[in-house]
Amino acid sequence: MFCNIIVTRPFDQYFTYKLKKGQIVKEGTIVRVPFGRTKNQLGMVIETMRTLPEKKEYKLKNVEYVFEEILLSKQIIRLINWISDYTLEPRGLVLKLFLINNKIFEENKIEQKNNLFKPNVVKLNNDQAIASQKIKDLLFKFYSPIVLEGVTGSGKTEVYFEIVEEVYKKNKQILIMVPEISLTPQLEKRFLERFGFNPEVWHSKISDKKRKSIWSRSYLGEPIVVIGARSSLFLPFKKLGLIIVDEEHDISYKQEDNIRYHARDIATVRAKIEKCNIILSSATPSLETQNNINKKKYKHVFLKSQFSGIELPKIELINLNENLLKKDKWISQPIIDELTSCLNKKEQALLFLNRRGYSPLSLCFECGYRYQCNQCTSWLVMHRSKKRLLCHHCGVIYPIKSDCPKCESKESIKLIGPGIERIQEELGILFPQYRIGVMSSDVANTPNKIKNIVENFENNKIDILVATQIMAKGYHFPNLSFVGVLDADAGLTGGDMRAIERTYNLLQQVSGRAGRANKRGKVLIQTYFPDQEVIQSLIKRDRKLFVQQALKDRETFNIPPFTYMTSIIISGHAKSQAESYAQKLVQHNFSSKNINILGPVEAPIFLLRGQHRYRILIKGSSRKLLNEYTKFLLKKYPLPPSLKRIIDVDPYTFM
Numbered sequence: 001m002f003c004n005i006i007v008t009r010p011f012d013q014y015f016t017y018k019l020k021k022g023q024i025v026k027e028g029t030i031v032r033v034p035f036g037r038t039k040n041q042l043g044m045v046i047e048t049m050r051t052l053p054e055k056k057e058y059k060l061k062n063v064e065y066v067f068e069e070i071l072l073s074k075q076i077i078r079l080i081n082w083i084s085d086y087t088l089e090p091r092g093l094v095l096k097l098f099l100i101n102n103k104i105f106e107e108n109k110i111e112q113k114n115n116l117f118k119p120n121v122v123k124l125n126n127d128q129a130i131a132s133q134k135i136k137d138l139l140f141k142f143y144s145p146i147v148l149e150g151v152t153g154s155g156k157t158e159v160y161f162e163i164v165e166e167v168y169k170k171n172k173q174i175l176i177m178v179p180e181i182s183l184t185p186q187l188e189k190r191f192l193e194r195f196g197f198n199p200e201v202w203h204s205k206i207s208d209k210k211r212k213s214i215w216s217r218s219y220l221g222e223p224i225v226v227i228g229a230r231s232s233l234f235l236p237f238k239k240l241g242l243i244i245v246d247e248e249h250d251i252s253y254k255q256e257d258n259i260r261y262h263a264r265d266i267a268t269v270r271a272k273i274e275k276c277n278i279i280l281s282s283a284t285p286s287l288e289t290q291n292n293i294n295k296k297k298y299k300h301v302f303l304k305s306q307f308s309g310i311e312l313p314k315i316e317l318i319n320l321n322e323n324l325l326k327k328d329k330w331i332s333q334p335i336i337d338e339l340t341s342c343l344n345k346k347e348q349a350l351l352f353l354n355r356r357g358y359s360p361l362s363l364c365f366e367c368g369y370r371y372q373c374n375q376c377t378s379w380l381v382m383h384r385s386k387k388r389l390l391c392h393h394c395g396v397i398y399p400i401k402s403d404c405p406k407c408e409s410k411e412s413i414k415l416i417g418p419g420i421e422r423i424q425e426e427l428g429i430l431f432p433q434y435r436i437g438v439m440s441s442d443v444a445n446t447p448n449k450i451k452n453i454v455e456n457f458e459n460n461k462i463d464i465l466v467a468t469q470i471m472a473k474g475y476h477f478p479n480l481s482f483v484g485v486l487d488a489d490a491g492l493t494g495g496d497m498r499a500i501e502r503t504y505n506l507l508q509q510v511s512g513r514a515g516r517a518n519k520r521g522k523v524l525i526q527t528y529f530p531d532q533e534v535i536q537s538l539i540k541r542d543r544k545l546f547v548q549q550a551l552k553d554r555e556t557f558n559i560p561p562f563t564y565m566t567s568i569i570i571s572g573h574a575k576s577q578a579e580s581y582a583q584k585l586v587q588h589n590f591s592s593k594n595i596n597i598l599g600p601v602e603a604p605i606f607l608l609r610g611q612h613r614y615r616i617l618i619k620g621s622s623r624k625l626l627n628e629y630t631k632f633l634l635k636k637y638p639l640p641p642s643l644k645r646i647i648d649v650d651p652y653t654f655m
């Protein structure tokens with residue numbers, strides 16, 4: 001007997017192996033096979049055969065080991081094929097997402113676990129009850145997304161918990177996806193309070209033992225609830241009944257390293273294939289999702305006010321052209337005044353600045369030299385707390401020097417612009433008697449550290465928190481009454497096609513952190529462009545207007561969701577070689593007006609880790625056509641071994 005196997009390596013095609021006597025396999029069986037120099041590569045059988053053309057037989061290798069008890073379902077196989085066809089990632093690597101590593105299959109006992117299901121009854125308000133009923137009416141029969149939109153603090157979580165309860169009672173499995181690990185601790189806690197047992201938490205940092213246990217229990221169809229980051233999507237659930245994509249608009253759902261995919265989009269496909277319900281929850285649904293609502297492909301339920309009944313925080317602008325900032329200071333007087341009054345009332349404040357570190361640019365005031373990464377097109381960011389300069393693109397660390405490395409002037413380095421550490425310093429001088437915390441991916445880089453900061457803020461152990469976008473998401477702090485946004489303009493200039501949407505969402509989300517529990521909050525936004533349309537629709541809280549306008553713009557300029565895009569990024573150590581290969585790719589004369597090729601251009605980060613990068617953007621009127629064309633190109637012009645090539649289907653970053 002013989003079988004064709006997809007191995008967990010970067011190949012799209014299958015490989016044929018011989019079966020040893022007594023080995024029984026079928027489509028979906030997981031096996032271990034020798035491959036290249038490794039002895040135990042995981043793979044999945046896709047078909048078996050009695051005979052082969054004679055000539056091939058002698059050099060075939062044997063299947064090493066058959067995991068008799070493990071069989072991926074037809075649905076999962078379909079999903080693997082779909083992901084590979086859509087993202088143009090080789091089937092073998094997509095399979096690897098599901099099989100993870102050999103440790104999952106090691107022989108050892110799985111801990112038995114029984115969830116003590118003791119739900120707390122929660123009384124929903126009118127809006128919530130209507131939304132919940134609408135969703136319940138669609139349970140087990142409508143498998144396209146249901147969008148649960150609600151202003152920040154409206155109680156979306158409680159609504160989807162109702163649905164979780166309903167589905168869990170039917171002994172089905174449930175997956176709740178969050179865009180970042182940092183959101184798991186608070187949700188885990190709320191889940192425990194609501195249901196009386198701990199959900200399973202799945203992300204890249206959990207232990208091997210835990211990983212194996214969750215994988216196996218998903219596979220065995222045990223009734224579990226998993227709260228997970230992107231990769232939880234690839235658990236082998238046998239009885240999936242519900243997927244919730246929390247904060248569905250969050251671009252962290254787009255996976256950018258290794259394999260590129262958009263977790264929300266794949267969740268949607270998985271729901272369709274598995275015939276299970278899916279809820280997309282957000283205060284700021286993405287324009288893609290909004291477009292699907294408009295086209296009636298998705299159902300939509302809406303919570304219009306905060307659960308507390310308190311009005312949404314008042315948003316006011318501070319025009320920095322009038323309220324001039326003092327030299328090397330970044331907090332305007334109106335924010336200082338508001339902070340003072342907030343702290344006097346023993347309430348808490350959040351200052352938002354989406355910039356890590358102390359200062360984004362270090363410059364010699366004698367010769368104009370700027371500290372720059374040797375490997376990348378990027379300025380070095382000063383991190384004072386860690387006493388070093390850091391490249392945010394490649395992570396390389398440089399020592400801090402006060403003398404100029406170029407003209408050798410003494411003490412000539414000037415720090416330009418603020419990061420959150422610098423704001424913390426400024427606050428320390430203004431409010432020496434208060435506790436000031438910072439939160440960014442530098443200090444909150446493990447679930448535990450995040451939990452600590454969040455708990456300290458919840459328990460009033462921090463008075464003012466200075467934070468990056470990491471804090472803009474889903475958190476709930478009852479005593480937080482004032483939010484100051486220090487630089488609303490940062491996201492509006494020179495960005496990509498989603499910059500405006502991202503900024504709007506970010507500001508709307510940050511604003512939503514204030515005044516959620518028992519008093520109306522206040523938001524002050526510093527800007528040099530108070531008349532900007534985005535800023536205006538934000539303070540008027542007119543999201544509808546914003547969405548309408550933004551979708552119209554996207555249609556006019558022919559960008560997604562009104563067209564399909566694929567990026568190709570070519571990089572190489574040798575500039576000329578990378579450039580000429582990129583040129584070759586676009587020169588092919590394709591006779592279709594439905595395909596549009598732009599580039600190649602030097603990428604905005606032209607040099608990254610010492611590699612020169614070129615970008616090509618292909619647009620097409622259908623995904624199928626676009627993928628066919630991309631595949632054709634890649635096959636016709638094989639990649640020279642010294643170059644690297646990234647295919648990014650539905651790109652979100654254009655750097």
Ligand code: ADP
Nearest residue numbers: 123124125150152153154155156157158307476
């Ligand atoms: P959202 O996810 O929409 O931002 P949350 O679900 O976090 O809002 O709800 C905001 C706050 O209101 C939370 O403290 C939550 O516990 C509370 N809340 C929401 N719905 C209810 C309810 N039906 N009963 C009691 N408290 C609720």
Ligand code: ZN
Nearest residue numbers: 364367404407
């Ligand atoms: Zn100098």
Ligand code: ZN
Nearest residue numbers: 373376391394
């Ligand atoms: Zn670098």
